[in-house]
Amino acid sequence: MHERFVGTTVTEVCAMADAALRLTTLAEEVLGAPLPLRVRAWDGSESGPPDGPVLVVRRRRALRRLLWKPGELGLARAWVAGEIDVEGDLYTALDRLSGILWERGPAVALPALRDPAVRAGARGLLRLGGVLPPPPPPPEEVRRHRTGGQHTRRRDKAAVSHHYDVGNDFYSLVLGPSMVYSCAYWGGPEGTLEEAQRDKLDLVCRKLALREGDRLLDVGCGWGALAVHAARGYGARVTGVTLSREQAAHARKRIAEEGLADRIEIRVQDYRDVRDGPYDAVASIGMAEHVGEVRYREYADRLLSLLRPGGRLLNHQIARRPEADESAYRVDEFIDRYVFPDGELSPLGRTVATLEEAGFEVRDVEALREHYARTLRAWVANLESSWRRAAGLTSPGRARVWRLYMAACAVSFERNRIGVNQVLAVRTADSGGSGMPARTRSWSERPPG
Incomplete structure (x- = not known):
């Protein structure tokens, strides 16, 4: 018997022989179309198109995950656990798989067992993956039942902590020295991530027309980059609020080193509890x-x-495309369980309408979709270049979460499945005056000097 089968029963050997061919055949029967990636299975066999990236199924346990959670969540759990991987370009693999995971919709992601092809596929997975109980989810997955009702202060704080309290050293590897965790603003094909993030911060300050002594509220202030830029470059007095204690600690240290403690206050506080208005400007960037x-x-x-x-x-907010039937909209299970618990994306029109209903006058909307795709690719490159250190600072599973999440989001922006927009709005005076210039796009021009 071949050494890879030592300690394995005859039944199991028969189930594993040519596992890759059996997997691709099962997938094609269920999907009704060829699998767009080559597959390499745990037994060393390969099947599928010879060109492009390879989907590596390292352990049979991955199949049991798909049996118990068909579609996106089962695949995500297997990825985080290291039971599946991609050899070759991850973006190409995700782009090819997007036709299955996105365009075909929830009927494939959550297949109906009454479909004969799906039933046959399930039986095939049972033979290949075994009938053992479902594997426990990787420890990086959120256990939400302990954190109260959705979008209470307690649960929001827990969700923010899950995402942002991964460790400042980990974020510095991914984001770079700027520690800006939102879409950069690229001026052209050249330029660095740091330059693009600086230009984004400056764009925000110019849109807000900040002047010496203005009070700025930075809602979801992150690690303090905008607060420092606004105070140092525009003379603003800034209050930043975040629910992440690690972010606040980093921001306060940075502010002290910059000598700006007299101009910036960082609070660990829910935006709903801010009571010390009025402010001249409010920035909400990726919050x-x-x-x-x-x-x-x-x-x-x-x-x-x-x-x-x-x-x-x-x-400044990520937006999804509106659904023909909004009741059919479902939250991305991977993002919800592993990345942004309880996060929700709204269509741009709904965001604008809600701001107007509250009493704002919306004066400008700028789409930055392509800018975010490029930003995410830069973050993935940072993560991949420091992979061992990143995995050591968190866990291998957490690092895998971030690599998949950022690469998949880059593909989503590139395919126009999601966008990101800066909406500039004003609280008009009782007389109707806005104080806005007639030519609102003047901030797009770089200031002299």
Whole structure:
């Protein structure tokens, strides 16, 4: 017997022989189309198209995960556990798989067992993967039942901690020295990530028309990059709020080193508890995705109440495409379980409408979709170049979560499945005055000098 079968029963050997061919055949029967990736199975066999990346199924346990959680979540658990992997270009693999995971919709992701092809596929997976109980989820998965009702203060704090308290050293590897965790603003094909993030921070400050002495509220202030830029470059007095203690600690240290402690205050505080308005400007950069649709009007009302008449809001937010039937919309299970617990994306039109319903006048919308795809690719490159250290700072599973999440998001932006937009809005005065220039896009021009 071949050494790879030592200690394995005859029945198991028969089940494993030519496992890759059996897997691709099963997949094609269920999908009704050829599998777009080559497969290499745990027995060393390969099957599928000879060109491009290879989907490596390292352990039979991955099949049991798919049996118990068909579709996206089962695949995600197997990926995080290291039971499946991709050899070759990850972006190409995800782009090819997107036709299965996205375009074919939930009917494939959550197959109906009454479909004969699906039933046959399940039986085939049982023979290949075994009938043992479902493997436990990887420890990186969120256990939400302990954290209260959705979008309560307690549960929001737990969700933010899960995502942002991974460790500042880990984030510095991924994000680079700027520690800016949102879409950069690329000026052309050349330029570094640091330059693009600096330009994004400057764009935000110019859209908000910050001047010496203005009060800026930075909602979801992260590691303090915008606060430092606004205080140092524009003379603003900044209050930053975050629910992440690790972010706050890093931001305070950075502010002290910059000599800006007299201009910036960082609080570990829920934005709903801010009471010291009015502010001249509010920036919400990559924070509204955590708010949730049930709280979005409350979010808009709160930010409006914190602004003086004529004060501006810059809302920078990822948006999904609207569904033909909005009741059919479902949250991405991988993102919800492993990345952003309770995070929700809204269509851009709904965001604009809610801000207007709250009393804001929306003055400008700028789409930055292509900018975010390039930013994510830069972050993935940073992670991959420091892989051993990144896995050591967190866990191999957590590092795998981040690699898949960022690469998949890059493909989603490139395929126009999601976008990201900066919405500039103003709280008009009682007289209707906005204080806005007639030519609103003047900030797009770089300032002299």
